[in-house]
Amino acid sequence: MLHPALNSARACIFDAGGTLVHPDWPRLSHIAEKVSGRAFEPSEMGRAFGEMLRAVGIEMQREGFVLADDMKRPHWTFLRMYGALGLDEVTCESVVKDLDGAHLERHLWCGVDSEVPRVLDELKRQGLLLAVISNTEDGRLIDSLDASGITDRFDLLIDSHIVGHRKPDAAIFRLALERLELDAAEAAYIGDSYVHDALAAQAIGLRGILLDPLDLHSESVCPRVRSLSELIKGSA
Ligand SMILES: [Mg+2]
Incomplete structure (x- = not known):
């Protein structure tokens, strides 16, 4: 049925x-740890990611589905997720730079x-x-x-x-x-x-x-x- x-x-x-x-959470955690010294549990990242997407949905509905500038960047969802997990802006940028390379080698999703x-x-x-x-x-x-x-x-x-x-x-x-x-x-x-x-x-x-x-x-x-x-x- x-x-x-x-x-x-x-x-x-x-x-x-x-x-x-x-997302390949272990790889995303490993990359964050290498750059920032902080590792995250998959469940922690999954929740931050889900809550971020929910907020984005509400925001986009309100803005008539116009993409904000930062949403045109590769891996912007991960950038926002790492920010929500407490990494500062400079660290987030470094992490995402490393994500780019990792994503080329093997798709992050x-x-x-x-x-x-x-x-x-x-x-x-x-x-x-x-x-x-x-x-x-x-x-x-x-x-x-x-x-x-x-x-x-x-x-x-x-x-x-x-x-x-x-x-x-x-x-x-x-x-x-x-x-x-x-x-x-x-x-x-x-x-x-x-x-x-x-x-x-x-x-x-x-x-x-x-x-x-x-x-x-x-x-x-x-x-x-x-x-x-x-x-x-x-x-x-
Ligand atoms: Mg989806």
Whole structure:
């Protein structure tokens, strides 16, 4: 049995970062420690990152989704996260410089929860098309999925940097639907950003689902799941 939001759906479309793939927290901690002498626990970074994204969502909704200047920089999310963890500005800049090099060697978003392959395989087994729509800063969605070992499970990948539209713009969701040859109501979209993923998808008629592992979004009008395995709860 699939999650009720997937009832008779023909496709399940995923956000990538924070949904299918996660930052390589041990590497991010190691780099911070090398530069600043401070190491962070993955859970500590995950929470700071989640809270930062929630605040960014609220801020962007208020500003009409105009990107602030610092959001045009590579790794701006990590820059803000390290700041929230108490590193000063100069240290944050040094850490992010080292992140650049590390990211070139291997995509920083290469962590994948152990449940993910199983969830994708079960959805596939139940006949759903699987796709990804991701906002990237550098057009490297495929590197991220390759490093995570899950690329071959998808029927369609849409990278904002390549197609020239970004979530929450309806155009990027419509492009995916067009390529999948589906109507909006036939597809579910799941992501960890309330405004860029769940609400944006729902606004154009997809079944928006919010992945909210830390229970940060009690305001959500979209169904929420704590983990991707809830999509296939009761199945195989
Ligand atoms: Mg995300």
